[in-house]
Amino acid sequence: MSKSDRDDGVDRRKVLECMTWVGTGVLWTVAGGVPHSLGIMGEAKAAEAKGLTFLQISDSHVGFDKPANPNALGTLEEAIAKVNAQPQKPAFMIHTGDISHLSLEAQFDDADRIISQSRLDAHYVPGEHDFLDPDRKLYVQRYGRGTRGAGWYSFDAGGVHFVALVNVFDLKGGGMGDLGAEQLEWLEDDLKGRSASTPIVLFAHIPLWTIYPEWGWGTDDAAQALSYLKRFGSVTVLNGHIHQIMQKVEGNVTFHTARSTAFPQPAPGQAPSPGPMKVPDDQLRKMLGIADITFKQNEQRLAIIDSPLKS
Amino acid sequence: MTMTETMRNALIAAALGAATAGVTVAAVLPSLAQTAPQASAGAVAIDNFTFTPQTLTVKAGTTVTWTNRDDIPHGVASDNNAFPKSKALDTDDSYSFTFATPGTYKYFCYVHPHMTGTIVVEPNG
Numbered sequence: 001m002s003k004s005d006r007d008d009g010v011d012r013r014k015v016l017e018c019m020t021w022v023g024t025g026v027l028w029t030v031a032g033g034v035p036h037s038l039g040i041m042g043e044a045k046a047a048e049a050k051g052l053t054f055l056q057i058s059d060s061h062v063g064f065d066k067p068a069n070p071n072a073l074g075t076l077e078e079a080i081a082k083v084n085a086q087p088q089k090p091a092f093m094i095h096t097g098d099i100s101h102l103s104l105e106a107q108f109d110d111a112d113r114i115i116s117q118s119r120l121d122a123h124y125v126p127g128e129h130d131f132l133d134p135d136r137k138l139y140v141q142r143y144g145r146g147t148r149g150a151g152w153y154s155f156d157a158g159g160v161h162f163v164a165l166v167n168v169f170d171l172k173g174g175g176m177g178d179l180g181a182e183q184l185e186w187l188e189d190d191l192k193g194r195s196a197s198t199p200i201v202l203f204a205h206i207p208l209w210t211i212y213p214e215w216g217w218g219t220d221d222a223a224q225a226l227s228y229l230k231r232f233g234s235v236t237v238l239n240g241h242i243h244q245i246m247q248k249v250e251g252n253v254t255f256h257t258a259r260s261t262a263f264p265q266p267a268p269g270q271a272p273s274p275g276p277m278k279v280p281d282d283q284l285r286k287m288l289g290i291a292d293i294t295f296k297q298n299e300q301r302l303a304i305i306d307s308p309l310k311s
Numbered sequence: 312m313t314m315t316e317t318m319r320n321a322l323i324a325a326a327l328g329a330a331t332a333g334v335t336v337a338a339v340l341p342s343l344a345q346t347a348p349q350a351s352a353g354a355v356a357i358d359n360f361t362f363t364p365q366t367l368t369v370k371a372g373t374t375v376t377w378t379n380r381d382d383i384p385h386g387v388a389s390d391n392n393a394f395p396k397s398k399a400l401d402t403d404d405s406y407s408f409t410f411a412t413p414g415t416y417k418y419f420c421y422v423h424p425h426m427t428g429t430i431v432v433e434p435n436g
Contacts, residue, residue, distance in 0.1 A: 066382040066402065067382070068382065101384070102384060102399060102401060103399070128422050128423070129384070129422070132384060132386070132399035132422070134398055171421060171424040172419075172424060173388070173390045173417065173418065173419030173424055173427055174419060174424060174425065174427050175424050175425070176424070176425060213425070214425070215360070215425065216423055216424065216425035216426075272359045273359035273360040273361070273381070274360060275359065275360065275381055275382055275383050276382050276383065
């Protein structure tokens with residue numbers, strides 16, 4: 001691809017190689033476009049300077065009960081227990097979608113009951129599984145207060161500007177994730193007038209970078225969205241959907257996907273389909289997890305710690 | 312696929328030959344399908360995030376049934392709203408629609424829109 005891609009990017013094979021390390025709890029920091037691993041999670045946590053730390057959980061799929069994980073609610077509960085056991089309380093949580101499996105009231109109720117046990121403010125974006133009720137109303141009714149359109153919004157915390165995007169609504173045949181013209185216009189306007197030194201975190205369900213179009217793992221109009229972010233020095237894009245960790249750095253933008261709390265999915269092209277991957281029972285919790293993201297003030301540096309439910 | 316096409320054509324020819332006015336192809340096909348299960352005209356399986364067959368050709372009046380065999384829900388929606396979209400289909404759920412009007416109906420999975428398929432509806436007679 002482009003020169004900058006080669007210079008700054010981590011190709012898919014490299015990312016896949018890194019994944020095994022990430023999976024054991026390696027801390028990644030990203031400085032100057034090059035990811036470095038700093039050591040095992042415990043050391044890294046001890047060395048952490050004060051900054052804004054928030055938590056990402058994703059793809060809880062409450063209601064899923066198939067062989068890949070007969071009790072997705074149970075593993076969500078384990079994930080929240082892990083959050084509660086952390087020595088330092090994160091400032092808040094983001095959930096990058098697929099809260100429920102089938103958009104049933106009872107599934108949203110169960111998810112809320114468990115997630116609220118963290119006593120953290122939770123900022124949501126929907127996944128495609130959260131718009132499966134016939135009228136596609138429940139998500140916005142429950143989580144959409146103060147949001148626009150199908151649930152997009154922005155907020156500021158700890159000097160960072162957070163933008164929550166929806167790329168799973170009204171998808172077009174043959175396409176991938178989609179933001180749509182109205183949301184893009186809103187995004188451009190939302191970013192206008194903000195200082196280029198403001199760290200930006202964009203979060204959405206489907207990756208905003210094309211990981212594997214054959215499985216729809218990308219967002220058709222993401223390039224347009226990212227074009228509004230070129231002038232910002234630090235941009236972090238956090239996604240879910242693919243139920244595995246992947247990271248890529250391209251210029252000023254770090255892309256990262258989080259694990260699911262429900263079930264793993266295969267690496268791109270490594271199975272006939274992206275469907276739930278059944279692994280041996282003692283492996284499942286190594287492939288599910290949460291992520292902590294820390295910004296240190298006045299450093300254009302971000303640290304993401306992915307922690308499995310069990311290491 | 313050639314086999315399927317050939318058999319389907321044979322089935323339709325047989326059906327048309329046997330049909331009196333008012334007996335539709337759709338009504339005849341199920342009984343024939345018992346002896347030739349690979350020629351399951353009117354049925355689309357959703358398996359491994361794929362519609363199979365990708366293109367299904369039927370006569371007008373045929374009821375097409377989609378059945379989800381995946382561990383993940385799927386949904387069926389017409390590209391241009393030419394037929395009503397299904398509710399979310401969980402594992403083993405089905406959705407049926409009777410295509411009365413000849414034409415080419417492109418559709419996709421509204422949960423995973425990279426999954427696409429086509430129903431070609433040919434005129435009777």
